Structure formats: structure tokens, C-alpha cells
Amino acid sequence: MQRITSATAAELFDIAATRRIEHAAAAALPAHTLMRRAGLAVARLAMAIAPHARTIWVACGPGNNGGDGFEAAAQLRHRGFFPAVTFLGDESRLPPDAKASLQRARDAGVTFALTPPSAYELAIDALLGIGSTRPPEGTMAEWLAKMHASGQPVLCVDVPSGLNADTGTLPRGIDQTQASARTCITFLSLKPGLFTAQGRDAAGTVWFDDLGCSAFKDQPVARIAGEPDAHPRTHASHKGSYGDVAVIGGASGMAGAALLAGSAALHGGAGRVFVGLLDPSAAPVDTAQPELMLRDARTLDLSGMTAVCGCGGGEAVQELLPRVLSTAAALVLDADALNAIATDGALQAQLTSRGKSGSPTVITPHPLEAARLLGCTVGDVQADRLAAARQLAARFGVVVVLKGSGTVIAGAAETLPVINLTGNASLATAGTGDVLAGMIGAALAMRQPAFEAARKAVWQHGHIADTWPADAAPLTAGTLARRTPA
Numbered sequence: 001m002q003r004i005t006s007a008t009a010a011e012l013f014d015i016a017a018t019r020r021i022e023h024a025a026a027a028a029l030p031a032h033t034l035m036r037r038a039g040l041a042v043a044r045l046a047m048a049i050a051p052h053a054r055t056i057w058v059a060c061g062p063g064n065n066g067g068d069g070f071e072a073a074a075q076l077r078h079r080g081f082f083p084a085v086t087f088l089g090d091e092s093r094l095p096p097d098a099k100a101s102l103q104r105a106r107d108a109g110v111t112f113a114l115t116p117p118s119a120y121e122l123a124i125d126a127l128l129g130i131g132s133t134r135p136p137e138g139t140m141a142e143w144l145a146k147m148h149a150s151g152q153p154v155l156c157v158d159v160p161s162g163l164n165a166d167t168g169t170l171p172r173g174i175d176q177t178q179a180s181a182r183t184c185i186t187f188l189s190l191k192p193g194l195f196t197a198q199g200r201d202a203a204g205t206v207w208f209d210d211l212g213c214s215a216f217k218d219q220p221v222a223r224i225a226g227e228p229d230a231h232p233r234t235h236a237s238h239k240g241s242y243g244d245v246a247v248i249g250g251a252s253g254m255a256g257a258a259l260l261a262g263s264a265a266l267h268g269g270a271g272r273v274f275v276g277l278l279d280p281s282a283a284p285v286d287t288a289q290p291e292l293m294l295r296d297a298r299t300l301d302l303s304g305m306t307a308v309c310g311c312g313g314g315e316a317v318q319e320l321l322p323r324v325l326s327t328a329a330a331l332v333l334d335a336d337a338l339n340a341i342a343t344d345g346a347l348q349a350q351l352t353s354r355g356k357s358g359s360p361t362v363i364t365p366h367p368l369e370a371a372r373l374l375g376c377t378v379g380d381v382q383a384d385r386l387a388a389a390r391q392l393a394a395r396f397g398v399v400v401v402l403k404g405s406g407t408v409i410a411g412a413a414e415t416l417p418v419i420n421l422t423g424n425a426s427l428a429t430a431g432t433g434d435v436l437a438g439m440i441g442a443a444l445a446m447r448q449p450a451f452e453a454a455r456k457a458v459w460q461h462g463h464i465a466d467t468w469p470a471d472a473a474p475l476t477a478g479t480l481a482r483r484t485p486a
């Protein structure tokens with residue numbers, strides 16, 4: 001059993017691949033072996049989470065996920081705990097594995113009840129796993145609501161019930177994000193939905209158990225990539241070794257966004273940072289950050305530079321985009337640059353041909369910007385974040401950073417997308433996206449390949465937030481930009 005953290009590197013498998021792994025493993029093992037191993041793993045984790053629990057509520061559903069719950073209850077009873085099982089299903093229609101585990105729970109002397117216990121110290125959610133086909137309703141929805149509102153810890157078996165294990169979406173009305181401490185133990189494969197969209201809130205801390213079946217492989221759909229490699233600086237280097245970044249943005253009233261990106265590029269390690277402001281009346285120097293070289297955006301020669309374009313760019317950025325797209329040596333497109341491209345077919349064609357030419361290019365849309373680029377709704381993007389990021393990457397031939405909880409990084413078709421596990425809601429404050437764009441710009445300026453530059457910066461951006469000292473100044477975009485990545 002392995003705890004999954006932001007340092008973990010592993011492949012992610014969708015439901016179809018997981019089913020194939022399960023069938024291959026089950027065929028190679030004696031009957032009921034997988035479920036017995038799964039139930040034992042649940043019981044062990046339950047004992048670790050709530051070692052002093054008197055009553056453990058085990059809510060079991062109509063399929064094999066419920067079977068895991070019966071098996072866990074049997075194992076817990078054998079170890080002196082008092083599981084109370086509520087079963088929502090038709091015994092005569094239980095799959096064979098689950099039926100055998102139900103019998104084992106009965107034989108172990110587990111208590112069965114029609115309604116949840118009035119008091120309990122841990123709830124085990126074994127209602128639905130990867131076989132969830134429709135939104136939970138009626139009694140199942142009530143039990144889930146009770147579990148999640150009770151304040152007691154919840155241990156989800158394989159997948160939080162109702163969560164789409166491929167996409168991380170929860171059905172409307174099923175809230176699994178309330179105050180209870182949440183843990184999920186998942187079997188045979190790590191599923192992408194546990195790590196993006198609503199998955200991170202629903203699953204909480206994720207544990208993985210391969211049930212002794214690591215030999216059974218299949219085709220992954222994405223990966224979590226762990227901590228990126230450090231790039232130590234050689235003694236015999238100088239500022240020219242670390243490249244130039246030119247931030248282009250900061251239209252009237254929005255200079256701050258460009259300055260934040262510039263600050264992040266500087267602290268991210270770029271050799272020199274120019275900030276090309278679109279506001280002609282902007283001050284000639286930022287006295288708080290005199291290292292930044294402020295210029296008129298129209299005068300910058302981008303041919304040897306990494307451009308970070310769009311932060312606070314307003315509508316003014318549109319007229320500069322043809323030159324930026326054709327001349328920047330490497331490029332990060334954010335915010336208003338993306339909005340401009342979304343409404344302009346010629347710019348889209350230019351972006352596509354830039355992508356085809358292989359010039360390093362990263363786009364960093366949040367879900368609304370991604371929706372504009374794809375011509376769909378935010379709901380469509382969030383309904384399948386992996387697919388949306390892959391689609392954008394394929395359309396323009398660039399590296400895509402689809403931001404939000406479980407940021408997705410997608411590139412060329414032959415590169416597995418990455419779901420990033422650092423970051424938290426303290427980043428949900430204005431300007432943190434500008435900081436990310438600047439950090440990616442710095443990594444590109446240091447000549448890291450575009451996908452790796454994006455992956456590294458996204459990981460570090462989130463990691464800074466995750467390790468923000470409790471006694472430090474509050475996390476704002478400005479303080480985030482100034483913290484050296486750990």
C-alpha cells in the first residue's frame with residue numbers, strides 16, 4: 001500500500017484499462033483472491049485511520065464495490081472492531097465475488113442494519129466504485145450526504161461513490177466536499193479522476209494498493225510526475241546563460257499583471273527580464289523591482305527572447321500578437337492573448353503554424369479561456385479536463401497548461417499528459433496565473449523543453465503554495481512571485 005503525494009511518479013489508467021487489468025488479474029488468481037486482498041487493505045487502512053473506533057459504519061452498494069465493503073467488515077470483525085453494515089442492493093443479484101464476501105461477513109458475526117448507526121467513528125464508503133453509471137439518488141444519496149456532513153472521517157473504497165473515475169466529475173447534487181476528513185484507497189490502478197476537477201476534494205488523501213498485481217499492465221491515459229529534477233547552476237555561468245524573458249502585457253490599468261509575471265520570471269531564474277508595457281503612460285521604472293527593465297512593448301526585439309504575452313494585455317495586445325507569434329524564440333501565451341486568439345482566425349492559423357514549426361510554445365488557459373479557444377462552455381471543459389487539454393494541444397500543436405485543481409499539462413500526442421498534484425485553493429486569488437506564466441517563461445528562457453518547462457513551473461508554483469509557512473505574510477500573487485521555488 002502506497003500513499004500518493006505530490007512527489008509520487010506513476011501512470012494513470014482509465015476505467016476501461018482498469019477493467020482489463022482486473023480481468024487479467026482475476027483470471028490468473030484463485031477465485032475471490034482480489035476481493036479478499038482489497039477488503040483486507042481497506043480494513044488495515046481503516047484501523048490506521050481510526051484505531052480506537054468503537055463503531056465503523058460500512059455502507060455497501062449493489063456491486064463489487066459493496067463486496068469490498070463486506071470483506072473489509074469481515075476482516076475488521078476478526079480484529080475485534082464493530083463494523084455495522086448497511087447494504088443497499090439485492091442479494092440475489094450480487095456478483096459472485098461480492099456474494100462470497102457477504103457470506104464471510106455474516107460468518108464473522110458482523111452486524112447488519114437497515115439504517116446507519118446513530119454514532120460511529122469512521123464511515124467506509126463502499127457504495128459505488130468504477131461501475132457507477134448514474135447519479136446516486138434516494139437512500140444512497142441520503143447516506144452519502146449523511147457521511148459527508150457528519151464530521152467523522154470517511155474512507156472511500158476504490159473511488160468516492162458517484163465520482164467519475166475518468167474525469168473527476170461528481171453528479172449535480174452530490175457534494176463530497178464538506179468538512180469530514182477524506183481518504184480513498186484505490187485498487188489495481190490509479191485513476192485520473194481522483195486527481196483533477198472535483199476528484200481531489202472528494203478523494204482526499206489517496207492510497208494505492210496494486211493487490212499484488214503489478215505485473216498486469218495496460219495503456220495509461222496520463223501520469224502524475226512527481227518532483228521535477230533540479231537544474232543546478234554551474235559556477236562558470238553568467239546572466240546570459242539563463243536567457244532573456246520579455247513580458248508583454250499591462251495595458252492601461254493592468255500594469256500589475258505584467259509586473260507580476262516579470263517578477264516571477266526574475267525570481268524563477270531568468271538572466272534578464274524586460275517588461276514591455278502596452279500602456280504608453282506607464283512609469284519608466286518599477287521602484288519596488290528595479291531589476292525589471294521596463295520598455296514600450298512595441299519596441300522590443302523578441303527574436304532571441306522568451307516572450308510571456310497576454311498578462312493584463314486587454315484588447316491592446318491583439319495588434320502585437322502577429323509579431324509576437326512570428327518572432328519570439330520561445331513563447332508563453334496567457335490571459336488576454338488567448339482571448340484575442342480565440343476570436344481571430346488569422347491568429348489561430350499563425351499559432352498553429354508556429355506549433356508545427358516546433359518553436360517552443362506554451363499556452364496557459366484557465367477553464368474559461370480554454371472554453372473560448374475550443375468554442376464550447378466551461379462546463380464542457382470541466383466535464384473532461386484531460387480531453388479538453390489534449391484537444392487544445394492537438395489543435396494548435398503546442399503545450400497546454402489547463403489550470404485549476406489538478407492542472408493538466410498536455411503536449412504532443414505521443415507524450416502522456418501530466419496531472420499536477422501540487423497547489424491548493426490558496427492560489428485562488430488574482431494574479432497567481434500571471435505568476436505561473438512568468439515562471440514558465442523563466443524555465444523556457446533557460447532552454448528547458450517546453451513540456452518539461454511547463455511541468456516544472458506548474459509543480460513549483462503549487463509546491464510554494466503547499467509549503468507556505470503558516471507564520472508568513474498571506475499568500476498573494478506578489479508574495480508568491482517573490483518566493484524562490486523550494
Ligand SMILES: NC(=O)C1=CN([C@@H]2O[C@H](COP(=O)(O)OP(=O)(O)OC[C@H]3O[C@@H](n4cnc5c(N)ncnc54)[C@H](OP(=O)(O)O)[C@@H]3O)[C@@H](O)[C@H]2O)[C@@H](O)CC1
Nearest residue numbers: 034035038063064065128129130131132133134135136158
Ligand atoms: N471483482 C473483483 O474481484 C474486484 C473488484 N473490485 C471492486 O469492484 C468495483 C467495481 O465493481 P462493479 O463493476 O461491480 O461496480 P460497482 O462500482 O460496485 O457498481 C456497480 C453496481 O452499482 C449499480 N449502480 C451503478 N450506479 C448506481 C447508482 N447511481 N445507484 C445505484 N446503483 C448503481 C450497478 O447497477 P446497474 O447500473 O447495473 O443497474 C451495479 O449493480 C471496483 O470499483 C472495486 O471496488 C476491486 O476491489 C478489485 C477486485
Ligand SMILES: Nc1ncnc2c1ncn2[C@@H]1O[C@H](COP(=O)(O)OP(=O)(O)O)[C@@H](O)[C@H]1O
Nearest residue numbers: 366403404423424425427428430431432433434
Ligand atoms: N483551488 C485551486 N487549487 C489549485 N490551484 C488553483 C486553485 N485555484 C487556482 N489555482 C491556480 O492558481 C492559478 C490561477 O490562475 P488564473 O485563473 O489565470 O488567475 P489570474 O488570471 O488571476 O492570474 C492557476 O495556476 C491555477 O491552477
Ligand SMILES: [K+]
Nearest residue numbers: 125128159161
Ligand atoms: K466507493
